Each structure stands twice: as structure tokens, then as C-alpha cells.
Amino acid sequence: MKYCDECGNQLIEKACGIDGTMPYCQHCQKFKFPMFNSAISAIIFNPQKDKILLIQQYGQEDYILVAGYINKGENAKETLIREIQEEVHLQVKDYMYNDNEYYQRTNTLMHNYAVVVDSMDFSLTSEVDIAKWIPVGDVLKVIKQGSLAQSFVKRYLEKEYSYAKDIFL
Known part of the structure; x- marks a missing residue:
């Protein structure tokens, strides 16, 4: 960040306690800490927990997880429920x-x-092109390779299904 998001003045570097050197606006007299977006993604299991719902969006061919940005004033749990x-x-x-x-x-x-959702009877909105229930053992082969979605699923399966690593990984 080079300019203040409030007044537009150029920022300087200034010592900020244990945080070290941070961007600072002399006009507003405020430190400007890094800003970023927050979002959720969901590994959606059917009620039996033997299938995961993957989606395709926006004309892409890759299967990914349901995801969405956290809106201002909303917490992650509210976003999770709303996006699904x-x-x-x-x-x-x-x-x-x-x-x-x-x-x-x-x-x-x-x-x-x-x-875990209450049923397997999904219906799609205009945000999703295709959704498909995939057996848990096949998800890592189907989900977008090298993606953050694949990484999240792999980490979850390693933790929760450690006794069956050979089946999933």
C-alpha cells in the first residue's frame, strides 16, 4: 500500500511497536495495516458422509468446492450457510x-x-453450471488439480480418514 485509502496522501514507513515498520499516513495520523478479503469454502458431504458435492462455475471445466466472500457485517458461519x-x-x-x-x-x-447437509437433493442457481456428488475415494482425482480446493480436501481427508490413507491419497 503506497497511498492512504482515506485521504489519498502518500504513506511513509514508521515504527509501530512490536509490529515493526508499517505504512503510516501523516495526514490522518493512522497506521495502515494490510487489508485483504475473507471468504469461505465448503467440503460438502451428503448425510451418509460417503460423497462430496463438487461444482463447476462460470463456464469452467474444473470441479471445485462451493465458496464465497464474507460480506461486511457477516461472520464466517453465516456466509457458509448462505453460500450453500x-x-x-x-x-x-x-x-x-x-x-x-x-x-x-x-x-x-x-x-x-x-x-454435512440434510439431503442429496440439490438444485442449482445461475452461479453454478454443474454440481455432482462424487464418492469420497474419487474426489482427489476429480477436483481441480493443484488447486486450493484440492489442498483443503486432501488435508481434511488426511486428518479425518487417516486410518484409510491408502484408499484416498
């Missing part, structure tokens, strides 16, 4: 936090959850 309802019309029955990772390309901190 908006994109595939499913109701969250249970969820647990899986992991998070910073995604540099969009300057976004992604929070990933493992979710």
Missing part, C-alpha cells in the same frame, strides 16, 4: 472448521469447512 443455500439450495445440518490459507491471486484469506 444460494448456490445449491441445501441446508447445513452440521459443520466443522477444517483449515485456512491465504490465496495471493485474489488477496483473500480462505476459511475452509467440512459440512
Whole structure:
């Protein structure tokens, strides 16, 4: 960040306690800490937890996870429930936090959850082109290779299905 997001003046570097040197606006007399987006993504399991719902969006051929940005004034849990309802019309029955990772390309901190929904009867909105229930053992072969989605699923399966690593990984 080179310029103040409030007044537009050029920022200087100034010592800020234990945070070290930070951008500072002399006009506003405020430190300007890094800003980034926050979003959720969801590993959506069917009620039996033997299938995961993957989607294709925006004309892309790759399968990914349902995801969405956290709106101002909204917390991650609200976003998780809203995005799943908006994109595939499913109701969250249970969820647990899986992991998070910073995604540099969009300057976004992604929070990933493992979710169990109430049924397998999804319906799509205009945000989703295709959705498909994939057996858990096949998900890592089908999901976009090298993606953050694949990384989240792999980490979840390694933690939760460690007794069956040979089957999934």
C-alpha cells in the first residue's frame, strides 16, 4: 500500500511497536495495516458422509468446492450457510472448521469447512453450471488439480480418514 485509502496522501514507513515498520499516513495520523478479503469454502458431504458435492462455475471445466466472500457485517458461519443455500439450495445440518490459507491471486484469506447437509437433493442457481456428488475415494482425482480446493480436501481427508490413507491419497 503506497497511498492512504482515506485521504489519498502518500504513506511513509514508521515504527509501530512490536509490529515493526508499517505504512503510516501523516495526514490522518493512522497506521495502515494490510487489508485483504475473507471468504469461505465448503467440503460438502451428503448425510451418509460417503460423497462430496463438487461444482463447476462460470463456464469452467474444473470441479471445485462451493465458496464465497464474507460480506461486511457477516461472520464466517453465516456466509457458509448462505453460500450453500444460494448456490445449491441445501441446508447445513452440521459443520466443522477444517483449515485456512491465504490465496495471493485474489488477496483473500480462505476459511475452509467440512459440512454435512440434510439431503442429496440439490438444485442449482445461475452461479453454478454443474454440481455432482462424487464418492469420497474419487474426489482427489476429480477436483481441480493443484488447486486450493484440492489442498483443503486432501488435508481434511488426511486428518479425518487417516486410518484409510491408502484408499484416498
